[in-house]
Amino acid sequence: MQKINSPSFFIGKSGDGLISFGSGQPDMSPPKEIYKIQAKYRGFKYGLVQGQENLRVMLAKEYPCAKADNFVITNGASEAMDLALRALYRPGAKVALPRPYYYSYPHNVRLARMTPVYYDLVKGKIDLGNFAKVIKGCRAVVINSPSNPTGTVQELDVLKKIEKLAQKLKVYIISDEVYKDLIYVRRNYLMEGQNVLTLNSFSKTFNMCGFRVGYVYAREKWLIDKIVEIKTHTAMNTNILAQDMAYEAMKVPKSFVKKQCQVWLSRRDFIYEGLKKLGLDLWKPEGAFYVFPKMRNPNKVVNDLYYKYKVIVYDGTWFGSPNRVRFSYALDLPKIKEGLRRVGEYMKKEYKKN
């Protein structure tokens, strides 16, 4: 039996009675409209490296003050992060990350040959005093609200103070807002300022993970130019057909997103109550689709649950939090129910002795 020590262990693991609270991938389908264009599609040539203009024009309408030229369409938010960091590269520079963090962040910073430093969240929330100390002298800071893995949303006044602070300290803000349409407590707050790079994607809002369409929205022209230049050498245009599909998705009535959010909300309530009943210490998620309860010895929990109970959960250690476990609730209610039953059984029989 192989000891599980990274999320990649679970890739391709499914079926056979397995309940997965693992992957952060929506289970619901994209708008059916995105498939319609394909019947007539005959394109094949390179597209603009910056991304197709109709898509960028449409995006610009969603962001006050933005123009189509402020966007670069990318291979998902992952490439948007990679390009943003590479564009901001300076020898010896530091980049501040939240901790717990999305598991790719520290790798992204190192792959851009810079050094990650961390501001620790308190119950998933930013502590401004600590934050201010950590970002001083950094080239950039990553903000992730709503957050993966914590499910928390940062307070409005905190985000506004961060905007001012970062501007004063000349630190770029990389605001990863991929869960912007998945908030249960208020509307998303778009971080603003000349020094802000907003990352987003069609993966979570429209369930289009596999098509890899994301974008970076930057206010400074040199950043757009630099990002396009890098992408010209490292990837060229984002898949042309996927960009057309993303464009179709944006034309779908907003009710699509709203309805979906209601489904996420009911799942959130169900799993939150369920885990609380099992006696776990956790906060109520405010966005995204993760719960992040405290659990002792999380790696043992991950291995026990997988090998003995056919349940996938992720070790908080992979996200910089060695005393928690991440549950994604991107699965339907009956599965969540059955998963919780198994977790309960495990807790009764084995966890106590952990």
Place this chain on the structure above:
Amino acid sequence: MQKINSPSFFIGKSGDGLISFGSGQPDMSPPKEIYKIQAKYRGFKYGLVQGQENLRVMLAKEYPCAKADNFVITNGASEAMDLALRALYRPGAKVALPRPYYYSYPHNVRLARMTPVYYDLVKGKIDLGNFAKVIKGCRAVVINSPSNPTGTVQELDVLKKIEKLAQKLKVYIISDEVYKDLIYVRRNYLMEGQNVLTLNSFSKTFNMCGFRVGYVYAREKWLIDKIVEIKTHTAMNTNILAQDMAYEAMKVPKSFVKKQCQVWLSRRDFIYEGLKKLGLDLWKPEGAFYVFPKMRNPNKVVNDLYYKYKVIVYDGTWFGSPNRVRFSYALDLPKIKEGLRRVGEYMKKEYKKN
């Protein structure tokens, strides 16, 4: 009038009587079969970061000794190069490039935070003596045969000697063979050895540039693991639908590729003879779809031809060759003919005084 000093100036420039010998993009269509699957396509979830298994199994059949696990499917050969270099990264390392080079190579090496050094080609061919000196102490060397921009194919015995030399000197070979199916003088020679990373793509063979499907084929397991790890953080899977389209392309009879090669050959002959008649000094291309004649003051030629004769050609300086001009012949014979007529007019009227 803006002075033209990079290929990106020409992006989106077309129509209005313009003849473009600029972009390296096939004008012929992909096999129609790649569009058929789309009618029924309903996928949307993340795919394997390494790439879909059916596609990798199919690729492995094209390479003697290869297994599906030796491949990573990428966003075109551009991402394949980026990932290969980032996987090979060592602080302070040098990477040897041919000169003239594909214009992205030096950027690729610098973006991977290594240092490019150059082995100069002699009339487009590798000079082994110089080559051996340059690659000593390098982490990797890039071989590009057939070559963009020179259109040359390296000699078999030279390639075999390079395999041995690089192995002896412990230098990785990154063999960019994207024009492997576009050779007029012999079949492609696949560079082999434990230390070889082969890059390829569906863009040139199947005219699928805009869909961005390429791959890296590596023999050492740690390289595949490293590349998949990097791609997990910087892009995730390559577009799932494009991979299915690439799979369909591979099922098409080989006659598709052969017929296409005959078209390229007739264009090659036409433009080569045409430019020779104009008195230009050039070699006969052996592969790819570029001719690379000597021309004085190439930047003036590029600007004059574009602004006064509506003809796009690329400055050799952009490829490390400050006394040549690159003509792509990815356009039909009538257009090549008209383009040559205009170039002839320019040469008669203005070039002499250059």
